[in-house]
Structures are given as C-alpha cells and as structure tokens.
Amino acid sequence: MLRAILLSTVALATPAFANNVFVSNEKGNSVTVLDSETWEVITEFPAGNRPRGITIAPDGSKLYVCASDDDLVRVFDAKTFEELPSLPSGPDPELFVLHPSGNPLYIANEDDNMVTVVDTETRQVLAEIPVGIEPEGMAISPDASVVINTSETTNMAHFIDTETFEIVNNVLVDQRPRYAEYTSDGSKLYVSAEIGGTVSVIDNAAETPSIIKKITFEVPGVLSEWLQPVGVKVTKDGSRVFVALGPANRVAVIDGETDEVIEYLLVGQRVWQLAFTPDEKYLVTTNGNSNDVSIIDVESLEVIKSVQVGQQPWGVVVAPDS
Template sequence: MNRRSTIAMGFGFLLASCSKEVKGPAAYRIYVTNEVSGDLSVIDSATMAVIATVPLGKRPRGIHASPDGKFIYVALSGSPIAGPGVDESTLPPPDKSADGIGVFDVAQNKLLRVIHSGSDPENFDISHDGKYLYVSNEDVGGASMLDLSTEKVLATFKTGDEPEGVQMTPDGKFVWVTSEDAGTVAVIDTAARTVVKTIPVGRRPRSIAFTPDSTQAWVNAENDGTVTLVDAAKGAIVETIELGKPGVIKPMAVLLSRDAQKLYVSTGRGGQVIILDTATRKVDATIEVGKRPWGIALSPDGKTLFSANGPSNDLSVVDLATKTVTNKIKLAGSPWGVITLQP
C-alpha cells in the first residue's frame, strides 16, 4: 500500500465549520488540492459534504500528511500552467515568490506558512521519521531534500527534465523520482544523498507505488498507455502491461491496495480508474469516474477510492466492492491531489 494514501494517526478534533458531530470509526476527512483556484477542499466523510475551503497559494498540487497526522504539506508553484509541448515563451513569467511547500495545521484548519523548497515544486514525499521532504522541482530538472526542522534545503539532485512523481521506498533507503521528459526514474540513496541509478520505464512517467517489502515498484507511462513493474533491487523491468490504446488511455497516478493485490490507476483524459490484479497482471475492472482523473486515494479501511477530476471539478467516490461510483462531490478550481486522514 502507498504509505501516504491514508494516514491513520491521531486526529481527535472536530473542525469548527462542521455543523454536526460525527462519531464512530467511519469518521475521517478528505483533503483535495485545487490547482486553478489555489485552495484546499475539506470534506466530511460521514456526509460527503465540503465543510471548508482554505486558501493556500498558487497552483497547489502534491499533497501529503505528516506521519503524526498533525500537518498537511502541499506543493505550491508560481509557474504558469502549461501542457506538454506548449511554447513557454508565450506564457507569463513565473512568480518565484509563490514557490514552496505550504504547511497546513490540521487542528487549526489553516495554512501556517510556506517553506522554500527549490524552484517550481510539483510533488514530494516525506521521510518515515517526518524530518525530511524530497521535492520534485519541475522547471529545473531536479529534486531537493528539505530539512523540516531548519526549513533549509540540504541537497539537490539531477533527475532528468520535468520531474514529477516522488516516492520513498518503504524501508526508507531510497527515493525514486520520475522524469516525464526523459522517461526515466532517478534513484536517490538517502544515506549517501546521491543519485545511484537511472531506470528507463517508458514515456512520460508520473507516479510510483512500491510493494510493502520494497522489492518491486509500479510506475506509469502516460504516453505509452502502460504501467511497468520494476525489480527495485536490480533496476530492471519485470513486465510492462498495456492498459489501453496510447493517447486514449493515459495512465497518471498509481496506487496499491493495502495488501498489494490490486493496483489502482487513474487515466487522465481516459476518464477512468483502472483496477489491475497484481497477481495475474490483468485488468480486473474499468470504472468511468469523470473528466481527466488525476490524484487518487483510498479511505482508511481501503473500501472506498476517491478520484480528483480536474475538468469535471468534482471528486468521485468509488465503492470498491461493487466497483461503482456512488457519489460525486462538486468542487471548483480543478481538483488535482487527494488524501484522507482518520481520527
């Protein structure tokens, strides 16, 4: 299971904006970053209603919670939105003052500050002890290691152009960073603080999911319409699975179930979430969720999947037992990333 997809840590409070107390193990919160409107949607899982919308800054995208569940970190960027192949000379200049990692206090339900984390942060991961962030810096082709105690960048790494996905291995020994432009994954040794390996994985990789024992990783290849299973120790491809016609099915985020028996894949312009059986490596189900699903997350019990759909401006709620969309929560501002937090 992706360690960040659900954070089952201490969280004993009620948001001031919630009109009714929610009791029982099912009560948790869903947090969604909205890239265009620059804010965070807070959703009550009991009612599936938006109970707060909190301004964050420009282009909030990557989102993860601290290991203790007290803070939520969000990647913010002042670079203008641009799709693949866009002539950047036609875009407005980036606002570098807006770049950083927003620190959101869960109990107070507000943004505390923004930490400098290198240029144009898009996504990141958190060390298991909660001391460091590893951040992809999209417009400079690298990644930064950020010390949260000093709020200083300790090291930078060349990863290949347009880095996006960042994932630490469950054993904490390595951090993998995808390069959309190079079609590779850079492997950072966390002790040596250096890139030790570069693995070709396919065209336009964006996301990584490790098996719990750290021995294998799933990586998407958006422009190939595939996901690739990689032997993490050898840095070698085990198998590449076609999910659909390239250009029609565009795998984006990958997320493993807690038991690692299912791989969930959002498909961007394909409008679907695909469920892959990791034992047979065959597609188990295809679920229509909305326009351009990007970020996905699981409920704390693993029974529900949430899909952030940018152009749809909504969050789809998928019952994994029936493999159906049971609700669509209306949002605004192009939802990008999603996490859940349980009391």
C-alpha cells in the first residue's frame, strides 16, 4: 500500500495532462467522469437507458454512448457534458468503433445480427451489414480498410471492407467472442472468447487472416470456468496486451512478442472493459459487480487505486490530450 501511495505521488509530481475519464454505468443509466490526475470523480450525468459502449472523437470534442435500451447512440459535448442530438444506431447498440478520422461510426446491433454504419456529421445511416448472431466486438484496422465485428453466438470474427461494406473474411474463433483489438501496426488482431476462455491471435500479414495462437489462462485457486476474457487493450508499441478476465476479477498481462501471459493483476469484481490514458501510464478497468474502476500502473504492473463510480460500470474511454 505504501508503495502504491509513493507511486501515485511520483505520478502527481511529474507534469502531466489531466484527462477526463468517462465510465458508462449500465444499470445506473449514467456516465461517471473522473480526473486522470487525482482519480477523483468530477461528476456523473444521465446518459440514456442501459449505456454500454462508450467512445470519444479523436479531437476530444464529442463523447458517444451506446444507449442500448433507447436504440440510439447518445452524443455529449465532451467538455461541457451537455447532450447533443443523438445518432441513429439500429436496435440494441452494444459496442462500436469510430473511424480514425472520427467519421463514420460502426455500431454492433446485438439484437438484430447487424452492423450499422452511421455518419457522425449528417447523422445518416450509411449501411446495414448483416453479420452473425449477437454482434458485439468492434475494431477497425489502423489503415481503416477493414472493420472487425465479432458475433457472440456465431463465434466468428467478420472482416468487413470499409469501402464496399462487404464481408471479405470470416474467422471462426472460440465460444462467445466479445472484443477485438488490433496492434497499432495492424499486423495482429486479438479476439477474446468469453465462454471459450481464450484469446485468439489472428495474423493479418498473410493474404487470408488466420489464427496463429490461442492464449489460455490459468490462475491457481480460480476455477477455469471463471476465467472469461472480455476487454482487450494493446500498448502502442505492441509489447503488452491486457485482457480483462470478467468474474475471475483479474487482468491478465501478456507479452506482446511471445503472446504468453506474464502476470495476473487482482482488480475489482467482474472486470469488463479497459482503457489506457493517452500516455499509456495507466490502464483503467471497469468492475461491474463492485461498482468501481481499478487503476493499473502500466510500467510497474501494480493496481494503484480503485474508485467508486455508478451502478454496474461497463465501458470506459479516456479523453485525448487537448
């Protein structure tokens, strides 16, 4: 504990930007805003019914929230937290990914086996792409040529061409794929499978993407059934991969070179999604059953703090440096 305090003091001493951290509270119907310097709650504001996926424009201007039970994407001014006109989303939006330019938004419609593409400026639906059952995880390749959707009951990662909106490849992964994350060079794609208990590493360099490795998890004293990978984040240099393990209350740390687990960090209960601060000094985890977020020091791999947020925190995003 003393070490944790020291570490956070050191962090405070170095000149750093404070970034707003936005956490969607699925049961609380709200977004909690934290300060990434003090890790104190700044405010909490209503965000529609059953907010889950949450992301922010690359310029930090707008915050997007999947209001799953409202069947739309709620939009907020990321500075004033004032609500702006909503975006259509198709039914039951769960997760989404923004084009690196900030437009369009690619949304997984969990109840309708569809990915909806929405122009964030004109608020028009550009395309609806039929995918597998219960679409959830969304990712976009760094060159923005391919959008990935994972379908939880079909158990596939669908590769969607962003020009033609057609599926160009399907890769069968393990049971209940929840999240997809590219390395920043686009060479590898990580896909977590909650019930399969694995993270598939997909090689994108080859002509046809294929699974080159399946990462498995093992924690002494924890039933293997509880090791359920959900959220995944990769550092920009690709050296570390973090995987939220749901009801195991652990975040697995993986060596990005070997794709082997090197450590497990104990966090709050039912850890779900993850987000780095822009400098990648910290990783924030949402813990749905303990209603808090855990703050991980990425360098030392220590959990330095937990902060109470709203009811059943689901997603998290950190504002870019302004």
